[in-house]
Amino acid sequence: MIYFDNAATSFPKPKAVIEAMENYFFHMGGSTGRSGHKMAMEASELVFNTREHLAQLFNIKDSARIVFTKNVTESLNLAINGFLDEGDRVVTTSLEHNSVMRPLRYLEQDRKIKISVVQANQEGMVDPSAFEDILKKEKTKLVIVNHASNVTGALAPVRTISEIAHRYGSHILVDAAQTAGAYPIDVAADSIDMLAFTGHKALLGPQGTGGLYIKEGIKITPLMRGGTGSSSEKEIQPDFMPDMLESGTLNVIGLAGLDAALKYIIEQGVSKIRKEEMELTELFIEEAKKIKGVKLYGPVDIKNRVSVVSFNISGYTPSEIAYILDKDFDIACRPGLHCAPSAHKTIGTFPQGTVRFAFGCFNKAEEIKAGLEALAQISQRSR
Amino acid sequence: MPAEVVVIVFKSTHDVIKAKSELEKACIAHELIPTPKEISSECGMSLRIEKNVLNKVLEIFRAKGVRYRGDLL
Numbered sequence: 001m002i003y004f005d006n007a008a009t010s011f012p013k014p015k016a017v018i019e020a021m022e023n024y025f026f027h028m029g030g031s032t033g034r035s036g037h038k039m040a041m042e043a044s045e046l047v048f049n050t051r052e053h054l055a056q057l058f059n060i061k062d063s064a065r066i067v068f069t070k071n072v073t074e075s076l077n078l079a080i081n082g083f084l085d086e087g088d089r090v091v092t093t094s095l096e097h098n099s100v101m102r103p104l105r106y107l108e109q110d111r112k113i114k115i116s117v118v119q120a121n122q123e124g125m126v127d128p129s130a131f132e133d134i135l136k137k138e139k140t141k142l143v144i145v146n147h148a149s150n151v152t153g154a155l156a157p158v159r160t161i162s163e164i165a166h167r168y169g170s171h172i173l174v175d176a177a178q179t180a181g182a183y184p185i186d187v188a189a190d191s192i193d194m195l196a197f198t199g200h201k202a203l204l205g206p207q208g209t210g211g212l213y214i215k216e217g218i219k220i221t222p223l224m225r226g227g228t229g230s231s232s233e234k235e236i237q238p239d240f241m242p243d244m245l246e247s248g249t250l251n252v253i254g255l256a257g258l259d260a261a262l263k264y265i266i267e268q269g270v271s272k273i274r275k276e277e278m279e280l281t282e283l284f285i286e287e288a289k290k291i292k293g294v295k296l297y298g299p300v301d302i303k304n305r306v307s308v309v310s311f312n313i314s315g316y317t318p319s320e321i322a323y324i325l326d327k328d329f330d331i332a333c334r335p336g337l338h339c340a341p342s343a344h345k346t347i348g349t350f351p352q353g354t355v356r357f358a359f360g361c362f363n364k365a366e367e368i369k370a371g372l373e374a375l376a377q378i379s380q381r382s383r
Numbered sequence: 384m385p386a387e388v389v390v391i392v393f394k395s396t397h398d399v400i401k402a403k404s405e406l407e408k409a410c411i412a413h414e415l416i417p418t419p420k421e422i423s424s425e426c427g428m429s430l431r432i433e434k435n436v437l438n439k440v441l442e443i444f445r446a447k448g449v450r451y452r453g454d455l456l
Contacts, residue, residue, distance in 0.1 A: 033396035036417050036428050041400075048400040049448050062448060064397050231425040238425060240394050 002367045004333045005161040007150050007178060009200050009207060014075035015260065017205060020260035024253050031249055043252050045349050050255045051242075057270070058213060064288050067245040068307065072177040073099040074223070075196035075212035075229060075255040076145040078245065079173050080104060080144070080206045082192070089114040091134050091155070091170075092235035094346045095149045100175060100338045102142075116140075121298045124152030125127075128160040135168035142171050147185075148178040151343040152178050152298035153308030155214030162191040171218065177201060182277060182306050184270050193218055197203035202273075202360070204265060205258030220245060255300065264339065273361045277322050280359045280368050284309060287372045293379035297347045297354060310347070310354035311381050318355045321378060325355075329374040333357050387434040390416070392424040392452045399421045399428050411436055412456055424452055 003011045011380040019175065024046070030039030031326050032047045047068075057064035069075045080103045080154065090104060092303055094117050104197040116138065118130045133142060153338040155275030162172045171193040176185060180195075181202030192213070199209030214220055225237045237301045238244050288294050298307050304333045313321055318335035325331040336353040337344050357371065390452070395398040406413045411432065418429040432440055444451055 036415070041415060041428075044396050044400050045404075048404070049398060053395070064401075064450075065397070081397070228429065232427070240425070242397055243425075244397050352387075 002363075002370055003327075004331060004357040004363070004367075004371060005357060006360035006363075007201065007338075007356060008334055010204050010240075010360050012362055013204055013206070013257070014264040016260040016264055017257040021206065021253050021257040024256035025320045028256070031290070032252055034249070035244075039089050046259060047255055047362045050259040050262065053259060053266060054213075056213065057185075057262060057266060058180075059188050060213055061188070062216065065243045066211050066307055067242045068242060068250055069210045069212060070208050070251065071210040072175065072196050072198035075198070076100055076173075076175060077103050077195045078212055078220065078223050079214075080107065081223060082245075083171075083173075083218070084113050084140060085141075086111045086268070089116065090142050090144060091116045091118060091140050092144040092212060093146060094120050095124060095126065095146050095152070095154065095156075095343045096144065096340065097106050097146065097150060097175065097177065097343075098341070099177075099340065100144055100146070101200065102237055106115050109255060114138075118341075118342075120154070122347055124154035124297070124343070124347055125304060126161075127301055128154050128157055128164055132168075135170060140165075140168065140170045142173055144175065146171045146175045146177075148183065148306040149298075149343055150178050150308060150309070150348060151310055151338050151340050151356070153178075153305040153310070154299050155179070155304050155306060158192070159190045162193075163335045166191060167202065176305055178308060181250065181265050181270065181273070183274055187213060187215070192327070196308045199254070199258040199261070203258065204261040204361075206254050208372060209254040212244075212245075214241070221254070222247065222293050224248065268361075277359055277363075278302055278359055278366065279309055280363055281307045281309060283304065283365060284357065284359070284368050284372065287351060287369075290377060291372070291376050291379055293377055297349065307359040309359075310349070311357070311375075312349070312352075312354055318353045321355045324378055325374055329370070331371055331374055387456070389434045389437050390419060390422070390429050390431050391440070392418055392422055392426065392429045392455050394450065396428065397406075397425060399426055399430065400452045401447075402430055402451065404445065405411040405419075405443050405447045405449055406430070406432075406440065413428050419448065422455060424455065431437060
C-alpha cells in the first residue's frame with residue numbers, strides 16, 4: 001500500500017513511538033499527578049518531558065502554558081469557547097476547517113458573537129491587508145488563522161497577520177493542524193497568542209494526543225472541570241496552569257508515544273523534514289501538471305505550501321478516483337470536502353470536492369512516481 | 384546530629400517535577416516526599432533538601448523559572 005493520506009493521520013510512525021508506548025504498558029503504567037509512588041512519578045516525569053519537548057519545538061518559554069487535549073479539534077474548542085464572551089467579534093478566513101467554523105457558528109447563536117470572514121483568493125492565499133481592513137473598523141477580540149489549509153496546502157502568512165492583529169489590540173489563535181512538525185513554528189517570533197496542534201499528523205505521534213499553547217496573561221475558561229490531583233481539598237477548579245485546563249486522567253500512553261515522536265522530530269529537524277517533503281511535493285506537482293485531464297489546486301509557488309495537494313481528473317468524481325486508486329493501485333488518499341466546505345467554495349470545488357494527496361516524511365520518490373503513473377492511467381481510461 | 388532539612392512545596396505536579404529535574408541537572412541531593420499534612424498546599428508531593436543548600440536551590444529556581452510556594456518556606 002502507498003499511503004498518501006498523511007493530512008488525515010500520519011502513517012507509519014517512527015519505530016521509537018511504538019516502542020515507547022509498549023514500554024509504558026509493560027513497565028510503567030502509572031497515572032500522572034495522582035499518587036506519589038515510583039510508577040506515578042515516572043508517569044508525571046514522562047508528561048513533563050513531553051511538555052518540555054513541545055516547548056522546545058515551538059520555542060515556548062514556559063511549558064506549563066501547554067495543555068494536553070485529545071486532538072486539535074478539542075484544542076480549538078477550548079480556545080474558542082474559553083476565550084470568547086457574549087458579543088465579541090472574531091475575524092477568520094474562508095479556509096478554515098469545520099473544527100473552527102462549527103464552534104464559531106454555534107457561538108454566533110449562543111453568545112451572539114460576530115464573525116468576519118477574510119476571503120482567500122482562488123489559489124487559497126489570504127492577503128494580510130484584508131485583515132487590517134476589518135480590524136481598523138471593528139474592535140476584534142480574536143483573529144483565527146489556519147496555518148496551512150488541509151484542502152489546498154496553502155500556508156498563511158501568520159507572522160504578518162499576528163503583527164496586524166496585535167497592532168489593533170486583538171489576539172491570534174493559530175490552527176497548526178497541518179503544520180506542527182512539518183513547518184517551523186516559533187510562537188515568540190511569530191507572536192502567537194494561542195497555538196492549537198494535534199499529535200497524530202506531522203508530529204508523528206499516536207491518535208488521541210493534541211494540545212493548546214496559551215500565552216502568559218491570556219485567561220481561558222475550562223471546557224471541563226474535575227479532578228486534577230492538585231488542591232484536592234477544594235471543590236473549586238484550580239486557577240493555575242496546566243491543571244486548571246486538564247481535568248481527568250491524561251492519555252499517558254499516548255503522550256509516551258508523542259514524546260518519542262517529538263524526540264525523533266527534534267533530532268531530524270523540522271527544516272530537514274520540510275525540505276524532503278517539499279521535494280516530493282514538487283516532483284508530484286511538476287509531473288501531474290503534464291497529465292492531460294488533471295487539474296491541480298492551490299498555490300503555484302511551492303514555498304507557499306505544505307505537502308498537501310488537491311486535484312481532480314476530468315470525467316471522474318473525486319470519490320471514483322479515490323476508489324480506483326485504492327482498488328487498482330493500492331494507493332490510499334482522501335476524496336471529498338475534507339471537513340472544510342468553505343475552503344472548497346473558495347477554490348471553486350464545492351460541492352463535489354477534490355482528491356487529496358498528502359505526502360509524509362516516510363514517503364519515497366518511487367511512491368510519488370507510482371502515484372503519477374496511476375493518475376496517467378486513470379485519465380487515459382475511456383469511460 | 385543529622386543535617387537540618389527544609390521542605391519546599393509547590394502548586395502543581397508540573398512545578399514539582401520541573402524543580403526535581405533542575406536539581407538533578409545541578410547534582411543537588413533532594414528527595415520527593417508526600418507533602419507533610421501540617422502544610423496546606425495544592426500539590427501532594429514536595430521536595431526535601433538539606434538546609435545548607437537552600438539558598439543555592441532558590442537561586443536555581445529563580446534562574447530556571449521554577450514556581451514554588453515561597454510564602455510557605
